[in-house]
Amino acid sequence: MSSHDYNRYRVDVPGGQLSVGVWEPVASGPGRVPTVCVIHGITSNHLFFAGLVSALPGVRVIGPDLRGRADSRTLPGPFGMAAHAQDVTAVLDAFAPEGPVTLVGHSMGGFVAMTLAGMAAEQNRETGTEAARRFRGPVLIDGGLPLPMGQPQSDDPVDDLNDEDLDTDDLIAAVLGPAAERLSMSFGSVEEYLAFFAAHPAFVDGLDTVATESFVYDLAAKDDHSFQPSTSVEAMQADSADMYTGSAYREALETIMGSDDSQAEVVFLFAERDLVAAEPGLYPPELTADFARQWPQMGIVDVQGTNHYDILLTETGIDACAAAVTSRIGAETDGAVE
Template sequence: MTTWMPLPSLQEVVGPRYRAVEAPVRGGTMHVGVWEPEGVPTKEVPTVVAVHGITSSHVAWPLLAAALPDVRVVAPDLRGRGRSRDLPGPYGMPSHADDVAAVLDHLDVESAVVVGHSMGGFVSLVLADRHPGRVRSLVLVDGGLPLLPPPGVAPDALAGAVLGPVADRLAMTFADRDAYRRFWREHPAIGREWTDLTDAYVDYDLVEVDGALRPATRVEALQEDIRELVDGDSVARALQHRRHPTTWLVAPRGLMDEVPPLYPQPAREHWLAAYPDLPPVDVEDVNHYTIVMLQRGIDQVVPHVRAALSL
């Protein structure tokens, strides 16, 4: 049984436009953060759907919402993550895509610009393929294009090498909230530039399960989703059948603030050759996390979201 902990740090970063919504999906309800612009008739408000990464939550997105004060921003906790942790499997990109479409149904949103970070980029592509009328355009943020194994490395090994530290964290338990914050403060991609958003993001991710404090993402959700980031059929089909304007943003450093990044130069060249209309766009001086969780990352992402809204 999952118990949600009090979150005094959350309201400080999400701001007054924020509300939490429970949207009906397969097997229960999905927890969704919604930022509504003030003083604008509902039907006239453009919508951005922001889809988080493989072990993240909707609390990755307050900076994006703050930078788009005239836009409705809808950010779900994906199945098996955050306050949607107890939704049952199966997981996988088609399931996540159908969940996001159900959230749009619940909010009476006809179509939206979809911004997907990390695994959220893969979800966004599959959403556009399975529910093309719900998507206006796509902004993929350091995700969406399948990860390419180096020569001699099997796909299974690549998934483990890239996300191994993430899987290790999900198996850990923590004495209290301060212990989890200390763990993240030592994380090379996040701890060096800690902000109020980091406090809220980390606090939100800690839940009590059968008396133990642990990260919210279910291990089985990670395990089911991880291979699709390398060679998932639904992702390959979505890329091949892509019909929406798409922007692909890439970070220069990876999940551990390392070089090479998630998409090294050979991967960028490979996907550019396959999809010449989808050139990688560099976001400077960020890593895989800070591209959405630091202001200098969001400042570079938002112009592309604005351009997508104008299409």
């Protein structure tokens, strides 16, 4: 028996409607049902979290498809972390207006989650209220903290976001690599697309049901009856640059990490290997050590044996992610039960 009932909805946002998947728990304990919002990566969609959802019985999970991707692919720009954070806010206004909501982001979704958390914290500060602490976390899964640029790290990782000489094409090539190349490819059938991933070094152990369903959902049909990945190149380029140079994310990071209380809410999980299952991962050990020194209140989890993708697919990865999410839900649930 499934632990959740799943349905898909649409929410009004600037420029159109955002597609949202909602997993409602089949069974839950007394009091308010804890709610989690999962935010996917730059070329992904909400179904990539289905394995994590199964590890969170009794928890309501809300997962939007970010604009320019999957079932939200026809939504136009502007893109960027602030735009996505505003879209997610509209989703949560519709499905969880009272909160509290634990924010969970994978890859770029971590940057969106951090931006949303920082925007909310800044608003609370300006109004002099805690707004019932609407958001908890965020839980960052191999994303959401400054990425290395291939040059020596400064004493402050945030400084790397201020390099005016950064080139967007170089950023995409350095960080996303084959993931970016895939967006320009066409596939004759769904099976051909799945074969592409089956040969991908990050999926050498095969595609499980979650990965398969997420990849199939990702495909968009073209007029010539072929298929292409749904993420728009424009969205990927704009979001890639904004992760490094966007002011909204940088300000949010400084807001959250500048307070011991909000910093202690953050959990950062990082994979041992990167997008092509090579070592080191997106976040090399020396960089995560810098994070630990600079932000000592933040929880850091080294998820050994995983890569950037299967941290949300393998038992080891899902267990670690579920434990991190549950650690944030725990405080939330304790306060919700009368």
